[in-house]
Amino acid sequence: MRTIPAELGARYEAEGWWTRETMGDLLARGLEAAPGAAFRVHSDVRPWAGTFRDVEETARRLAGGLRERGVGPGDVVAFQLPNWMEAAAVFWASAFLGAVVVPIVHFYGRKEVGYILDAVKPRVFVTAERFGRMEYDPALSAGVPVVGVVGRDFDALLAAEPMAGVLAADPAGPALIAFTSGTTRDPKGVVHSHQTLGFETRQLAELFPPDRGEQLTAAPVGHFIGMVNAFLIPVLDGAPVNLADVWDPARVLRLMAEEGLTVGGGATYYMTSLIDHPDFAPAHLRHMKYAGLGGSSVPAAVTRRLAGLGITVFRSYGSTEHPSITGSGHAAPEDKRLYTDGAARAGVEIRLDDDGEILSRGPDLCLGYTDPALTERAFDADGWYRTGDIGELDEDGYLTITDRKADIIIRGGENISALEVEDVLLGMPGVAEVAVVSVPDDRLGERAAAVVRPRAAGPEPTLERIRAHLEEVGLARQKWPEELHLRDDFPRTASGKVQKFLLRRDIAVHSE
Incomplete structure (x- = not known):
């Protein structure tokens, strides 16, 4: 892992950005506060409806079953699942156990999944028997001690009684390994701690507009931001969870009209695929008040078009390594929201080197990579992360991404x-x-x-x-x-x- 300068760590703790709370603590507190909040999966394959209490019981029974099999703090639990209830159960159970969770994007193929499982050596792997082009391949997980397949034998992992409480873990230790493609030939394993992930969750929750409505999450929960939006922020807020396992614009528009669900942004495609769909009507706009865009290129033509429909658009910039580097709030000046990638988030520092490359550091910056050589190349001794992106800063401190060094x-x-x-x-x-x-x-x-x-x-x-x-x-x-x-x-x-x-x-x- 990278070296975190002592003075930075002390400042993050003094400001309250880093706490002694683990992800298990955060989830247990939030679930206890809103047990009746709705949890629904909108799916043709595996629809589900219940409450936080129902999902928590499954998660705690899974935690109990895994604990009986010797799984505990620091062990690695990997899962490759669509946006289903079982994905939340695995994530929450891992947090209660103090384990390190590894979400894998459900559309990754044999090449990527095989590499990831070999890299992290999990004690547990949970996947689906079949979903779309994904199909369970026993050979990929042959070396994993505990395997569960939703649609086949997942329930056999559940203990008769739910595990009570939360097992102790080091808040500064690994909580999550998120794999992302980038400049390397294989996916990069990005390691986040309870502290970095907890800060990111609290920060994003505070940035959400208070009148955002009941959100639909269709971004894959195997992705960092999909996972945070689906399994962490709603629990912190006591807000309902609505998941979709396939992005189908026609169905999303129906859910907006019939159930009042809202779509609040993501990659630009999520918004443009809705407004370009033949079923889109002006009435849908009441469920599209905001569009927080990021995660891919954000053309000015798109932000202007959305704004012309009366949608409040704001952009953000980050990565799996450093999730929230810059962003504009929904109340920022319109020209900043539409044409820049925002100003530095709370606790975040950014600077440009002589080539214009963006360097960043902050309380949500990861611990490093599973590959020490990648960690050494990307981070310096003062805690700065080389993003691989080129940018410009205006006189007000707003950043605009202009190019990409990373391939x-x-x-x-x-x-x-x-x-x-x-x-x-x-x-x-x-x-x-x-x-x-x-x-x-x-x-x-x-x-x-x-x-x-x-x-x-x-x-x-x-x-x-x-x-x-x-x-x-x-x-x-x-x-x-x-x-x-x-x-x-x-x-x-x-x-x-x-x-x-x-x-x-x-x-x-x-x-x-």
């Missing part, structure tokens, strides 16, 4: 590692060299394009052949390139490095 594509809020996709494609017949780059997308912000230099001999790469190869390898479909461009050679630096910015520019010119 990632952000498609609808999902990070895609260009290196990971390139590595897989290089193993394909007919491919001599490949560069994966981002291209603009009106709905998703960005999408991936593969630029390929074919081999002189061999089958010519086509988009269909590329997709068949990636399917065989087991790479998540969200990472598949959606465009293919063939080139005889690439623009290069004097040292031979491919100049991706020139490839992006060339694609844009030929797309006009």
Whole structure:
């Protein structure tokens, strides 16, 4: 883990940003205060309706069953589940046990899941028998001592009696490992403590507009922000939980009209897919009062369009490593909300280096990565994190992201590692060299394009052949390139490095 300067830790504790409360303590307190709050899953596959008390009983029975199997503080509990009640039960049970929880995005394929399980060596793995393209593969979890499969034998893990109380854990120790794609060939394991995760939860809860309405969470709970929005903030607020396991704009619009649910933002795609849908009507706008946008590129054209519909738009900037770096409140000046990524959040410090790269530190900054080499590269001895993003600060301290040094594509809020996709494609017949780059997308912000230099001999790469190869390898479909461009050679630096910015520019010119 990274070194946290003693003076920073002391300041975070003195300000009350870091407390001695564990995630188990936070959840137990919130659930006790609002046992009757509604918890609903809107799903064609596994619908569910109950209360916080009902989910907590399942979670505590699961905690009891896992404790009987020797699971306790510091052990790793991984799960790959859609937005179902059982995902909340596993998350809450892990917190009560003082265990380290590892949520895995439900659409990750064999390649990503196998890597994650090998990296964290969990004591427990809970998954679904089948959901969409995801299907339980016993070989992936063959080395895990305790495995539960929802739809098959999950209930066998539940003890007859719920576990009482919360097991003690170190508030400064690991509570969560969130895996995210980025500049590396495999997902990066980002480690958060009870203190960093607790601060992030409290901070976001305080920033939510008081009249935001009853929120629907459709962002995958395997993602950091989906998990916080689904399983932590509502418990802190005593607010109902509404989950959707599939983002279906038509169904979401029906839920808004028939049940009064609201959608408050996320990646831009969530908002644009609603207002562009043929079922969208002006009456839906009463359930779309706010749009907090982040997690992907936020085009000014989108913020202006939403504002023109009377929606209060505000932007934010962060990452799994540092979830809330900057943001604008819903009451900030409109030009700041629409055209910048906001000012530094409470306790957060930001600065730009000589190249304009954004460096940040704050109470919600992670402990580091599961890979010590990544930790050493990303953090310095003074506690600063190199974000890999380029930005500008205006005279009022508002940040605007202008470019990205990190080799990632952000498609609808999902990070895609260009290196990971390139590595897989290089193993394909007919491919001599490949560069994966981002291209603009009106709905998703960005999408991936593969630029390929074919081999002189061999089958010519086509988009269909590329997709068949990636399917065989087991790479998540969200990472598949959606465009293919063939080139005889690439623009290069004097040292031979491919100049991706020139490839992006060339694609844009030929797309006009």
